Every structure is written in structure tokens, then in C-alpha cells.
Amino acid sequence: MTTEFILLRHGETEWNTLGRLQGHLDSPLSARGLxxxxxxxxxxxxxxxxxLYCSDLGRALETARRIAIRTGHSVLEDKRLRERGLGIMEGLTRDEASQRHPEVFAEYSAGGPDFVVPGGExxxxxxxxxxxxxxxLGARHMGARIVVVTHGGVLSSLFRHCLGIPHGTPRAFSVLNASWSQFDxxxxxxxxxxxxDVNHLRDASRDDA
Incomplete structure (x- = not known):
């Protein structure tokens, strides 16, 4: 039997608008993100x-809570759905990270799958x-459809995993805030x-850039 996953990225955060690396730190959803x-x-x-499952980080939780209000589901948290921990770079813009931690940022930017950011993963x-x-979750809900609210890094990694794209390959696809992806x-x-899929955002305030 097949389990259907609807995997959602959380709404835009204040740090997304500022270009700050979030990792396990958090930032509230922006007005657009709400x-x-x-x-x-x-x-x-x-x-x-x-x-309805979600990461335990606030930006995913707030997105999931707003869904739950409309659908009547309970929000089930799981920390394994978190964004990648970025350790000493969390809270910094890319420019700040490259200036303060040039060697770490260079390794991070190279995209090696096994590079562990100091203090991160x-x-x-x-x-x-x-x-x-x-x-x-697939085994627990065999034959059913479930919704999961997670993060851009998780979705990007799963996309590469499914299609056999090496992690060091430059990303040639988008992972937009509040995007909707389905996996069996x-x-x-x-x-x-x-x-x-972002068809649901046509009438929402957003910026695809």
C-alpha cells in the first residue's frame, strides 16, 4: 500500500526577508508568511x-497551527523534521558568515554532504x-494521506535523494516558502x-524572488 505525503515548507519568516541563516534558531513569520x-x-x-505533522521549530509550528485551525487536526511535532543545524553560522547573513568564518562558510557553500558545521550538523x-x-510515518499511516510541515533544506535534500542528484551539485531548482510538494x-x-506547487498563493501577498 502507498502512503501519500503532502510536504509543505513553512511560510516566510522575518529572517528569510533579511537573508539570515536560520538553522535551529528561529524567527517569527513575516506578515507575508502569515x-x-x-x-x-x-x-x-x-x-x-x-x-498533520511538523518540525518542532516555531516557524513550522506556526504554519501548522494555522492549518490545524481550519482542518481540525491536532499538530504532531517531531524534531527529526527540523532544518539542518548550522551551528556557529546561525543568525548571520551569508556575507557575515563569510567574513567571520571564511573557511567554514567556504566548506558549507561547496555543498559537501558530510561537512559538519561547527556546533551544527x-x-x-x-x-x-x-x-x-x-x-x-509512512508505515504508521500505510495507505493514507498525511501532511508534513518542514523546511527548505529538508525538502531540497529529499528532492535530491529521490532523483539521485549528488548533494554537491549546484541547486537548479527552487524551494519557495509555503510551497506544496507531494511524494508517494x-x-x-x-x-x-x-x-x-504555489497555486494557492496567487491571492496571497508573496514575492517569488
Missing amino acids: CQADALAERLESVSFHA STSQRLRHAVECLRE YHEGAFRLVTWG
């Missing part, structure tokens, strides 16, 4: 799904946590169905 979360909630109101470590979580989970493997 509108984006409400647009997701409105779209999901007419979709039948079994459960590697891309492969975060992907392993996320895939472990999603596989558990069947016999231990994930299959991409829909990527980065």
Missing part, C-alpha cells in the same frame, strides 16, 4: 488527510533523520509526484 500559511490552510480545508545527518521520520511512499522508497 498570509502564506493561511493560504495553505485554506487549500487544505477541502483536502481529506489523516494526520551535516546535510547527510539531517537527511538521515528526516528520512527515518518519514519512513516511520511505497515498499520503502519515495517517489516524487508534485514539486513546489
Whole structure:
């Protein structure tokens, strides 16, 4: 049996607008981000799904809570759905990180999957946590549809994982705030169905840049 995943990125945050690296630190949703979360909630109101899961970081939680108000689901948190921990670079812009930690930032920018940011983690470590979580949910809700609110880094890694794209390859795809992606989970493997749908944001205040 196949489990259907609707995977959502959280709404835009204040730090997103400033270009700050968030990692495990947090920033509230911006006014645009709140509108984006409400647009997701409105779209999901007419979709039948079994459960609503999310990262335990505030930006994902706030997005999930707004969905839950409209759909009546409980919000189920799991820290394995968090964004990659960026340790000493969290809270900094890319320019600040490159100036204060040039060697670390250069390694980070190179995109090596096993590079561990001091005080943080590697891309492969975060992907392993996320895939472990999603596989558990896939088995728990076999044959059902579930919604998961997570982060851009997790979605990017899962996209590469499904399509066999090496993690060091420059990213040639977008992961927009409040985007809607669908994956099927069947016999231990994930299959991409829909990527980065933002049709629900047509009437919401947003900036695709």
C-alpha cells in the first residue's frame, strides 16, 4: 500500500526577508508568511488527510497551527523534521558568515554532504533523520494521506535523494516558502509526484524572488 505525503515548507519568516541563516534558531513569520500559511490552510480545508505533522521549530509550528485551525487536526511535532543545524553560522547573513568564518562558510557553500558545521550538523545527518521520520510515518499511516510541515533544506535534500542528484551539485531548482510538494511512499522508497506547487498563493501577498 502507498502512503501519500503532502510536504509543505513553512511560510516566510522575518529572517528569510533579511537573508539570515536560520538553522535551529528561529524567527517569527513575516506578515507575508502569515498570509502564506493561511493560504495553505485554506487549500487544505477541502483536502481529506489523516494526520498533520511538523518540525518542532516555531516557524513550522506556526504554519501548522494555522492549518490545524481550519482542518481540525491536532499538530504532531517531531524534531527529526527540523532544518539542518548550522551551528556557529546561525543568525548571520551569508556575507557575515563569510567574513567571520571564511573557511567554514567556504566548506558549507561547496555543498559537501558530510561537512559538519561547527556546533551544527551535516546535510547527510539531517537527511538521515528526516528520512527515518518519514519512513516511520509512512508505515504508521500505510495507505493514507498525511501532511508534513518542514523546511527548505529538508525538502531540497529529499528532492535530491529521490532523483539521485549528488548533494554537491549546484541547486537548479527552487524551494519557495509555503510551497506544496507531494511524494508517494511505497515498499520503502519515495517517489516524487508534485514539486513546489504555489497555486494557492496567487491571492496571497508573496514575492517569488
